[in-house]
Amino acid sequence: MINKLIPIVNRFIPFTLVLLCAISFILPSTAFASTQYYYYSSYAWGGLSLEYPLTTVSSVGTASLDGINDQVARVNSIGTTTTPDIHVTNIHDYGSSGGPYSIDATADLAGQPAGNYIIMGKDSGNPYFGYCFFTWDGSAGDFTHCGTPPATPDACDSGDTRICGFTPENNSVVTGPDVDFTFDAWLAAADLGPGERIKVRLHNIDQNVLLLGFLSNNDTYIINRTFIPGEDGHYSYSTTTPLADGNYRLEAWIEKTIFFGWIKNPFDSTQDQVISKQFIVGTSTLIGNLTQNGFNILNGTLVGESATSSLALVAQCNPLGAYGFNMVNCLAGLFIPDSAQVSATIQGMRDGILTRLPWGYFTRFATILGSTATTSLPSYTVEFAQNTAGDTTTLAFDPGDMLAGGGALVDSIHDPYNNKTLKDIFEPIVQLVVALLVLFTIVSDLTGSHKDSASSPGDIASKRRRT
């Protein structure tokens, strides 16, 4: 009996897996289509422009102002739901010191007319910042979205290599046709190297990715910029691009490459610096929504969560556990190693195997050859005796100055049309020629073609007779 059941079960396993994947993909997508997006409201205060979800009041609640730890909090009216008012009216102040504060909607907003309100707060010496927007219906308040204070903007002027800022915001709806893009990244001196790349890419996801991607997989990038850093520091990029209505994906990442930028270096830790954001210009499309939402779910599951902890995902393998059962998260946690685990494994391999005698010497030798640190060239001083006794003339020669001067001189030459330097023009050509030569050498060595060409005609004839 069991032997008869096994083939039947086996036949249904692939179908079941496909069905589960489809359900886990489609259900959230349809839910997304029905809930649409948060309506965003912009508000400026003290030169600070903010965007927050406009919360609809549905029940009485309180907001603990966790981000306002020191000085002042207040609630301001910013007009009715249909007529926002930039001239705010102060409704309630919460002390001048101490905190954190807690706002009780029923007590603090009692008697106030229905409309839009904002909770403001500030620390000592700083301007007010918007804590959250909400709509008051005259009798109740819900501060669901008030729990997270606005993130402090990254100054992007020190620290580890990272992507600091990146707009438009994720899941935002922007008005077209002209869309502003900004990108900021910080490159630490330790990560500066010949293979370092900072990339920004924008593409439409209405048709190119999901269903129609199988029919037409040409993914055209509207913005496709690659920065090849010459020095450490702050890298920024901003542009305004006209875009038609639809769904778009903006991606930025920092990577270290090998072989002249052809291949990503899988052993480099900066590979984790990847940010993807989806946004909508004007009106979205059905496929665009599916793509955007599906990407968010999968990206959040497979990249975001597994990158931080696969243990948190594996906890969802237990149907009776407190974390809830989620098959996708469970499988991801079981089979996709998170970045910390991969880094630890690679580091363990380096420490435990590659640094052992005798090949450890070769590893060290290769590490030194691949380093990008520079050392000042030695300078020379020659002293000559003059005709008069005791007088000397000194000639100093500093190769560092010569190289710096030569480099500056070469960089000062620009072509008159595109304002590019000699390096800008010829560097890709030199890279291509060197790469082709290397490739040709390797291929000819693998195929053994150089051996035949080096043979004399007599050798070739004798080889033919043998065969």
Added chain:
Amino acid sequence: MIIAFLFNLIVLIISAVFSILPQVTTLPTIAGFDIDAALVTGMGEVNAFFTAFWFAKYMFLGFLVLMSYYSLKLIIRFIVGHRAPGSH
């Protein structure tokens, strides 16, 4: 976790086998000559040279890639003998 465990297990076993060998972090000093310091200084000066003569940097990188290839080939030939590609 399963894949990570397998990777860790493989690395752990190989590391345990090779743990009898001493670990090296720098090249040796022979007859008072510090090879490691000399190479580090030399490569630093070569890199300083490359800041102006940037095209030489790519030739050097190409040389490194070729050396990596020949090293890899030597290792493969050591392991699989005459069946290694290009050994005919």
